Amino acid sequence: MTTPIPCPPSLPFLGHITSIDKDLPLLSFSLLAQQYGEIYQFHQFSVKKVVVSSYELMHDVSDDKKFFKNIGGVLEQVRNGVGDGLVTARPDEENWGLAHRLLTPAFGAVGIRDMFDDMCDIATQLIVKWERFGPGAVINPAEDFTRLTFDTITLCAMSHRLNSFYRETNHPFVQAMVDFLLESGRRTFRPSVVTNVMGYNTKYEADIKVMTDLANDIIADRKKNPTEKNDLLNRMLNGKDPKTGKGLSDENIRYNLLTFLIAGHETTSSIATLSFTLYYLLKNPEAMRKLRQEVDEVLGDQPPQLQDLSKLTYLNACLRECLRLSPASPIRSVDARDDTVIGGGKYTIQKGQSVIITTGRAQRDPKIWGEDADEFKPERMLDGKFDQLPPHAWQPFGFGMRACIGRALAWQEMLILIPLILQRFDIAMENPSYELEIKQTLTIKPKEFHIRAAPRKGRAVPL
Numbered sequence: 326m327t328t329p330i331p332c333p334p335s336l337p338f339l340g341h342i343t344s345i346d347k348d349l350p351l352l353s354f355s356l357l358a359q360q361y362g363e364i365y366q367f368h369q370f371s372v373k374k375v376v377v378s379s380y381e382l383m384h385d386v387s388d389d390k391k392f393f394k395n396i397g398g399v400l401e402q403v404r405n406g407v408g409d410g411l412v413t414a415r416p417d418e419e420n421w422g423l424a425h426r427l428l429t430p431a432f433g434a435v436g437i438r439d440m441f442d443d444m445c446d447i448a449t450q451l452i453v454k455w456e457r458f459g460p461g462a463v464i465n466p467a468e469d470f471t472r473l474t475f476d477t478i479t480l481c482a483m484s485h486r487l488n489s490f491y492r493e494t495n496h497p498f499v500q501a502m503v504d505f506l507l508e509s510g511r512r513t514f515r516p517s518v519v520t521n522v523m524g525y526n527t528k529y530e531a532d533i534k535v536m537t538d539l540a541n542d543i544i545a546d547r548k549k550n551p552t553e554k555n556d557l558l559n560r561m562l563n564g565k566d567p568k569t570g571k572g573l574s575d576e577n578i579r580y581n582l583l584t585f586l587i588a589g590h591e592t593t594s595s596i597a598t599l600s601f602t603l604y605y606l607l608k609n610p611e612a613m614r615k616l617r618q619e620v621d622e623v624l625g626d627q628p629p630q631l632q633d634l635s636k637l638t639y640l641n642a643c644l645r646e647c648l649r650l651s652p653a654s655p656i657r658s659v660d661a662r663d664d665t666v667i668g669g670g671k672y673t674i675q676k677g678q679s680v681i682i683t684t685g686r687a688q689r690d691p692k693i694w695g696e697d698a699d700e701f702k703p704e705r706m707l708d709g710k711f712d713q714l715p716p717h718a719w720q721p722f723g724f725g726m727r728a729c730i731g732r733a734l735a736w737q738e739m740l741i742l743i744p745l746i747l748q749r750f751d752i753a754m755e756n757p758s759y760e761l762e763i764k765q766t767l768t769i770k771p772k773e774f775h776i777r778a779a780p781r782k783g784r785a786v787p788l
């Protein structure tokens with residue numbers, strides 16, 4: 326006999342909707358986990374979901390043979406803008422397999438290596454901007470990391486320059502995307518009749534149009550100015566699936582282009598991982614010291630070259646540790662293919678049941694990471710320890726066939742930017758007593774995190 330899954334008290338019809346913070350659902354899931362433990366039920370109106378937050382249960386549901394990606398909740402709403410693009414395609418939709426086979430090679434080792442120069446080009450624009458700002462300026466790093474990742478994905482994947490560092494304000498796409506994602510999240514906690522009556526649709530549709538217009542402009546520009554470059558956009562426009570011989574439809578190209586514009590910068594968003602990494606480094610001066618020492622030893626005063634990146638061992642460990650503590654995409658959701666049991670036979674999961682995995686909590690499970698699991702310690706990722714982790718203990722890029730396609734791109738982008746910053750600046754938090762607060766849309770990021778970047782004492786590093 327299995328153990329019943331705990332269920333917090335709920336309201337008729339609404340279920341647990343009122344227990345969830347609409348702007349920070351992650352926090353509510355964490356609070357419920359503190360109260361109810363590694364597994365509990367959660368009712369979103371009439372739909373029952375099971376939430377798991379321990380390593381053991383995350384491991385058990387990370388099995389493509391038993392579970393498949395669930396496109397419900399916020400992802401279902403995001404489909405209003407990006408349809409059956411890679412992130413939001415349902416498992417049974419033909420277009421997922423087609424796009425996955427066609428586009429995965431663009432993110433392989435050769436594809437990413439070819440992006441190196443373009444990545445350095447955009448990263449240098451950020452450095453020049455901070456140098457010109459000078460030590461007195463208060464910088465919101467998230468804003469500039471957004472510019473960086475947005476321009477990087479468009480240049481590297483679509484050979485299209487947005488020149489965000491030459492604009493006073495964000496590109497209109499960025500605000501439209503942020504508002505679209507926020508509204509998509511809120512819709513999941515609100516009956517659709519309220520959405521329709523309260524007039525939320527007008528702004529929502531206008532935001533989708535701003536995003537779609539940019540995708541259409543990029544496609545039109547490429548059709549007018551064709552290139553031989555084998556970039557992501559050309560693969561989308563001209564590629565043929567090796568298995569079926571089919572190409573992508575115009576609609577699916579647009580959806581995937583939007584998917585990459587959103588996924589490519591909303592997550593790396595840098596706003597997420599780059600900002601969290603800076604935060605953790607500033608809060609842990611010894612880690613910052615070691616990282617700087619490594620950057621100085623490997624690069625001296627020279628800009629990073631491709632062959633240097635693999636020598637930045639401590640930086641790799643810092644990024645891994647940051648993604649363990651604060652995975653940019655902290656929740657994913659799967660459905661059971663059949664009746665099954667998890668937790669060593671303890672809990673029954675019925676066929677079709679959705680299971681929400683709170684990666685951020687599971688990656689802090691003391692059974693795997695020890696009693697200091699909440700602390701930032703890059704050393705736990707060094708000296709082969711990362712490779713010896715139990716299976717699926719570290720999965721900020723998701724799992725299995727639906728894992729992140731852009732992982733290597735994001736990683737290279739971060740390996741280039743962070744050394745460039747540390748070579749040139751002494752970074753400090755604007756408010757030294759700032760404690761991490763989180764903002765959530767599809768992903769999470771630090772809220773109200775501001776820094777100053779003074780030229781590094783005793784070093785003048787040429788660009």
Ligand code: HEM
Pocket residue numbers: 394411412413425478584585588589590592593594598652653654657658720721722723724726727728729730731732734735
């Ligand atoms: C999927 C995380 C950067 C494109 C995912 C998933 C996660 C993730 C957790 C799986 C979501 C799920 O199962 O529901 C991250 C993190 C990043 C990052 C932490 C940076 C640090 C990127 C970049 C791109 C990208 C730069 C594009 C260039 C995608 C796509 C998928 C995906 C297309 C869907 C794959 C599929 O379902 O076939 N990412 N991502 N990601 N990511 Fe990323």
